[in-house]
């Protein structure tokens with residue numbers, strides 16, 4: 001038995017979905033353990049191109065069982081729509097290959113409203129939320145003001161519980177935000193249209209995973225977003241509202257006894273960041289536009305242009321530490337092929353002093369990047385399959401990163417397709 005976690009080292013969008021899609025070949029089960037539908041994993045394979053938001057990226061592999069653990073923000077509406085869209089393209093999804101934890105809490109219809117209303121109130125101080133209701137969902141979960149998926153099987157108790165929550169939430173909606181209140185009619189419609197449809201997939205996934213572990217099955221844990229968005233270790237308050245780190249696997253998956261043998265940290269060959277907040281190695285104007293277009297850096301969920309920058313060795317080393325990564329997948333190296341000189345952020349300068357240390361979040365806005373340039377390779381590397389065949393400048397770029405982040409780079413991705421990969425181990 002061998003368990004593996006695939007996690008993001010940076011701000012998200014590193015290409016985790018593509019790595020999970022590649023590595024699921026060796027695994028029996030793929031588990032999502034945190035987050036919700038607020039980010040997207042793009043996967044390209046024989047069925048086509050998909051932007052997965054909640055479904056684990058193992059959904060395309062025959063024989064792989066996909067689990068949504070208790071740590072995820074389970075949005076019945078978005079999940080059902082995603083199941084419909086995915087099955088339309090020929091992917092088979094049944095209660096045999098998709099299992100939802102009965103202990104996952106439900107993202108309720110008003111969570112999306114709350115998200116949008118709060119961003120509107122914040123105006124130019126907004127966090128840059130994707131408005132999928134994730135922050136209100138997690139705050140309500142910790143206030144014990146939401147519903148567990150398993151409650152859908154107990155309709156009388158469920159309606160009573162929902163009535164109480166609705167009464168409470170309407171106070172905030174109407175009195176704080178001056179917004180429209182919810183009625184049980186709207187909730188009943190939501191139960192009927194979405195919750196009833198995802199019900200067949202809900203079960204005791206903790207029990208399922210424990211049995212699988214006993215049988216020696218290989219389990220892959222798939223994270224959403226990256227270390228710098230982790231609620232506790234990231235760039236608070238510009239983080240997400242869940243823990244994106246591998247350490248959260250045992251809680252969010254429903255398998256407290258899990259042992260992770262391998263933590264694959266995914267690093268993009270340059271930096272990108274969606275939304276507001278400090279982003280030290282950011283580049284602007286024409287230089288940024290060229291990189292954004294070369295890497296097609298537009299959000300999978302929102303379509304919004306991502307901020308782009310030089311690879312940030314200070315933040316990446318911190319991310320590797322926080323994730324306790326045992327190996328690294330470096331993605332999108334091919335995107336840099338157009339550059340004569342590649343910028344690398346090697347240090348931060350804060351108050352005139354150079355530092356290797358990732359600072360406390362409140363200090364980040366004072367950090368300036370120290371940029372050094374390395375030679376580019378200026379040729380198409382997207383069909384290269386072996387380390388030896390990479391141009392020496394590309395090898396040099398990879399080795400500089402590897403040395404700085406103190407973790408072996410074992411996968412180098414040179415294209416979005418499943419087989420555009422160099423395995424170096």
Ligand code: GDP
Pocket residue numbers: 008012013014015016017018039040041042043044225295300331332333334335413414415416
């Ligand atoms: P995730 O959320 O970490 O899975 O990342 P995203 O799906 O948001 O972003 C990764 C994007 O880059 C997707 O569109 C992938 O198809 C694409 N991608 C992944 N790896 C590579 C690569 O090595 N080269 C290129 N050109 N594109 C890649």
